[in-house]
Amino acid sequence: MDANPAVVTLRFNKFLPYWAVFQTDLKQTVxxxxxxxxxxxxxxxxxxxxxxxxxxxxEAGIVxxxxxxxxxxxxxxxxxSLALVVVxxxxxxxxxxxxxxxxxxxxxxxxxxxxxxxxxxxxxxxIATFTTxxxxxxxxxxxxxxxxxxxDLSLVGGFAAVLAxxxxxxxxxxxxxxxxxxTHGTVLGITxxxxxxxxxGFLLTLMPEPWPSPDxxxxxxxxxxxxxxxxxxxxxxxxxxxxxxxVAGSLGLMGFSKxxx
Amino acid sequence: MAGDNVELIVETQHLTKIYQNRQIAxxxxxxxxxxxxxxxxxxxxxxxxxxxxxxxxxxxxxTAGWAKVFGKxxxxxxxxxxxxxxxxxxxxxxxxxxxxITYLDYIARLFGLPSDIRKxxxxxxxxxxxxLAHSGDSLSHFTPxxxxxxxxxxxxxxxxxxxxxxEPTHGLDIEARRSMLELIKRLAADxxxxxxxxxxxxxDEVCNHxxxxxxxxxxxxxxxxxxxxxxxxxxxELDLDGEQKAITKAVGVLRGLKDFTQxxxxxxxxxxxxxxxxxxxxxxxxxxxxxxxxxxxxxxVRSVGMQTEQAYLDLVEKEEQRGFARLYATAEAA
Numbered sequence: 001m002d003a004n005p006a007v008v009t010l011r012f013n014k015f016l017p018y019w020a021v022f023q024t025d026l027k028q029t030v031x032x033x034x035x036x037x038x039x040x041x042x043x044x045x046x047x048x049x050x051x052x053x054x055x056x057x058x059e060a061g062i063v064x065x066x067x068x069x070x071x072x073x074x075x076x077x078x079x080x081s082l083a084l085v086v087v088x089x090x091x092x093x094x095x096x097x098x099x100x101x102x103x104x105x106x107x108x109x110x111x112x113x114x115x116x117x118x119x120x121x122x123x124x125x126x127i128a129t130f131t132t133x134x135x136x137x138x139x140x141x142x143x144x145x146x147x148x149x150x151x152d153l154s155l156v157g158g159f160a161a162v163l164a165x166x167x168x169x170x171x172x173x174x175x176x177x178x179x180x181x182x183t184h185g186t187v188l189g190i191t192x193x194x195x196x197x198x199x200x201g202f203l204l205t206l207m208p209e210p211w212p213s214p215d216x217x218x219x220x221x222x223x224x225x226x227x228x229x230x231x232x233x234x235x236x237x238x239x240x241x242x243x244x245x246x247v248a249g250s251l252g253l254m255g256f257s258k259x260x261x
Numbered sequence: 262m263a264g265d266n267v268e269l270i271v272e273t274q275h276l277t278k279i280y281q282n283r284q285i286a287x288x289x290x291x292x293x294x295x296x297x298x299x300x301x302x303x304x305x306x307x308x309x310x311x312x313x314x315x316x317x318x319x320x321x322x323x324t325a326g327w328a329k330v331f332g333k334x335x336x337x338x339x340x341x342x343x344x345x346x347x348x349x350x351x352x353x354x355x356x357x358x359x360x361x362i363t364y365l366d367y368i369a370r371l372f373g374l375p376s377d378i379r380k381x382x383x384x385x386x387x388x389x390x391x392x393l394a395h396s397g398d399s400l401s402h403f404t405p406x407x408x409x410x411x412x413x414x415x416x417x418x419x420x421x422x423x424x425x426x427x428e429p430t431h432g433l434d435i436e437a438r439r440s441m442l443e444l445i446k447r448l449a450a451d452x453x454x455x456x457x458x459x460x461x462x463x464x465d466e467v468c469n470h471x472x473x474x475x476x477x478x479x480x481x482x483x484x485x486x487x488x489x490x491x492x493x494x495x496x497x498e499l500d501l502d503g504e505q506k507a508i509t510k511a512v513g514v515l516r517g518l519k520d521f522t523q524x525x526x527x528x529x530x531x532x533x534x535x536x537x538x539x540x541x542x543x544x545x546x547x548x549x550x551x552x553x554x555x556x557x558x559x560x561x562v563r564s565v566g567m568q569t570e571q572a573y574l575d576l577v578e579k580e581e582q583r584g585f586a587r588l589y590a591t592a593e594a595a
Contacts, residue, residue, distance in 0.1 A: 012344060012373035020370035024356065031358060103353055103412075106318050107371035108344035108419065111337040257337050260280075260321040 017109035021117035029088065029125045038084040042133050045080060046073055046140075054144050065152040066145040071161075071222030073137050077130075078165055078218060085126055085169060086193050089176025092118045093256065094186035101261040111257040119177045119249060126173050127166050134162045138225075154227030160234045161224045167241035172197065174245040178252035182259070268332055270294045270423050270453045271317060275326035278312050278477075286312040288477040289326070294470075296422075299449045301464030301485070302457040303573055304474035310457045311351065313474065314425055317455075318348060330423070344372055347416030349426040351457075353408055355400040361392050361411055364400060365418060372419040379418070386414040406437040413444065424448060427457045442467055461570040473576055480580045488572045495535035496565040497545075502529065502558040511555035518551075520544055532565075 029035050053069050056062045093115065096104070105114060138158050145152075176193055183189040204213045223229060271294040278287040287309040294300055302310050315321040317328050319335045319342070328335045330342050355364055365386060369379035387396050390410040395403070403411065409429065416424060429445070430438045445467045448454060458464050464471060464485075471488050473481040481488060501508055508529065515524045520536035521544070535544045552559060 011375055011378060013375050014373060016373040016375070017340070017371045020367055024367055028356065028358065102315075102320060102350045103348075103355070103415075104371060105320055105337075106343060106346070106348040106350070107368060108340045108373055109371050110340040113340070258322060260315075 012108070017107070018113040018117045021104070021109065021114055022121045025092070025118055025121035026125060029121065032088075034084055034087050034091070035125065035129075038081060038088070039129065039133070041084075042077055042081060045076060046133070046137055049073055049076060050137075050140055050144060057145065064145075065222075065226075066141045067152045067154075067157070067222045067225040069145055070138055070141040070153065070158075070225050071219075073141070074134065074161060074165065074221050074225075075218040077133065077137070078168075081130070081169075082172070082197065083194065085172060086176050086197065087190055088126060089122055089173045090180035090183075090189040090193055091186050092122045092177045092180055094180030094183060094189050097184070097186075097261055105261055112253055115177075115181060115253055115256045116249075119174065119252065122177055123170055123173050123245075126169055130166060130169055131162055134165070153225055157225045157227035157229065160229055160231075161221050164224065164234055164237050165221075167238045171241050171244045171248070174248040174252075178248045178255070181252050181256040267295055269329070270296055270298070270331065271455070272329040272332075273317075273326065276313070276316060276323055276328055277325040278309075278316060278321060279324045285477050287316065287474075290474075290477075290479045291326075292472060292479060292482045294453065294455065296453055297449075298470050299445070299454045299468045300456065301468035301471045302455060302474065303461065303464060303471055305577065306459075307476070308474040309477040310474055311427060312477075314348075314427055314455065314457060318346065318425065319343065344419060345422045347419065347421035347424045349409075349412045349416045349429055351427045351431060353412035353415075355408075355411075357401065359400050360398060361387055361396050361400065361414075364411065365414060368415045369418050374419065382418055383414075386418060390414045405432040406434060409433055409437065409441065413441070422452060424452055424454045426454065428459065429456065430458065430460060430463055438463075461573055465570075473573060475577050475580050478580070481576050488576075495537070495541050495544075497533050497535075497562060498565050499531040499533065499562045500529060500560040501531055501552070502560050503556060505529075507555045508557050511551050511557050514551050514555070515548060518544075518547060521548075 050069070050073070053064065057064070105111065135158075138153065142153055176189075179193050180186065180189045183192065201214045204211055205215050207213060209216075220229075224234075271292075273293075274291050276287060276290040277285075279285050290309075290313065302313065304310050312321065316323055317330060317335060319337050319339050322337065330339075331345060333339065333342055335342055356367070359367065362383065365383040366379060369383060374382070387393055390413055392407060392410055392414070395407060400408075400411070409432070413429070416426065426445075430441050433441060442463060445454065445456065449467065449469075454468075456464065456468060468485055470484050471481065472479065473488075508526065508531075512524055512526045512531065515521050515533070520539045521533065522536050523532065523534035525532040533548065535541050549559070
């Protein structure tokens with residue numbers, strides 16, 4: 001009796017390549033020195049800042065509310081993180097150009113899936129890390145300045161502040177990933193984006209009140225943390241951020257699927 | 262090369278790639294590759310071999326022309342086509358912090374293989390490429406031989422119909438190179454292969470078709486026999502035995518024959534070059550008759566030089582010499 005060999009037909013899961021790149025990128029980003037530097041710097045800077053303010057509060061008797069302390073810390077965190085967040089975002093696709101991209105993009109994954117997975121992974125890492133750090137800062141602020149905090153820090157305000165900063169960071173990450181995908185070198189991409197970001201930021205600080213200056217907006221965080229904010233402003237900010245991210249992502253998808261790797 | 266009703270594995274038409282309007286990497290390449298073909302892609306450095314492979318894989322977009330794989334046009338988002346291809350780049354690089362198991366699992370997931378298929382498959386492949394003892398080691402500590410074996414495993418994990426291997430024996434020691442060539446021969450039984458190589462003896466051993474690129478231009482595409490048939494160097498070496506006096510006498514007779522352009526005797530080794538006008542078989546028959554008449558024993562006879570290598574070098578040299586004639590006689594060259 002002839003025993004015909006069984007014909008094995010491979011089954012494919014269409015979304016598995018996306019998840020593979022997404023999960024791998026999450027793991028690799030968290031293990032990267034840029035990410036570790038960002039977290040360590042933020043933790044040490046925040047800890048030092050809080051201890052300094054506690055010292056002033058207790059020894060010199062200079063009383064400042066928890067919302068003011070946390071607002072100041074948020075501002076330092078955002079400004080300090082920006083440079084490293086840019087590196088993380090631009091390097092997402094840019095750093096894998098060449099041979100490494102060869103061995104990934106030559107497999108059964110489309111450019112669209114690859115770009116989306118990289119973009120989403122970096123968004124998740126940056127926003128989740130910032131949220132964790134910000135929540136840590138607020139909890140520390142609450143306990144260290146408890147006497148003032150009970151009547152000062154608001155839960156809704158804290159949520160709104162994290163949401164607002166997260167929305168801005170999401171736009172920065174999205175633009176960074178797109179620039180990394182479109183430029184032919186990571187260093188070039190990072191330089192271009194730094195110049196763009198700090199240049200636009202500087203120009204906006206020179207503009208009068210209706211213009212959203214980063215300094216002014218960040219200075220307002222202490223009021224947001226107290227719960228004194230316009231809900232529509234936060235909703236609009238998030239909506240604008242979603243639109244900008246979508247536009248950046250679409251441009252990145254189109255550009256990356258037409259570029260050589 | 263393409264016959265009727267044959268589903269072509271690869272087909273390119275006027276495939277051209279110009280980088281940033283500065284460098285012409287590939288110029289008007291049209292060719293077809295049939296199922297079961299083992300194609301050796303030859304050419305000097307910078308000939309456009311890797312560019313050609315990258316265009317076929319959809320890693321690069323053509324400036325002009327098109328490349329079809331399995332009858333469909335290849336483009337960067339053609340994941341379904343790449344699912345049927347196994348690729349090894351020249352210098353395979355792996356993501357940091359991975360082991361062979363995690364790397365092959367990652368590659369299998371990139372092909373969309375579900376867990377119940379990919380786990381047994383990667384275990385089988387790790388065993389097959391002899392990396393079982395190193396399956397938990399970090400890839401950063403791998404030797405070039407181990408790296409090459411892992412790259413082979415990665416290129417086979419999706420059971421591809423087409424294998425594209427860019428210089429698979431590059432940097433391998435003799436033993437590893439030999440097992441790579443044996444593997445290629447075994448795979449050639451049921452897969453189509455495109456091998457880019459600088460090593461002509463590798464191509465000679467495993468390929469049945471060749472394609473020669475020079476400065477981005479396709480200067481030859483056909484069977485290996487066709488390539489070898491393009492030259493008739495008619496240069497032979499013979500090791501002889503017998504009395505020295507008889508050998509010297511026979512050599513004297515051979516020198517007097519027509520179309521024996523060079524007859525040199527060094528100790529007992531005879532170096533003979535034949536002319537192009539008379540068929541070499543009849544000249545060789547004459548030579549053997551002379552040796553027999555003088556009671557000289559023939560120990561070995563061999564054709565001098567690697568035929569494929571010689572044919573390849575001749576092709577490239579002729580192409581270089583054509584100058585402006587290339588404009589009007591490209592069809593003749595191919």
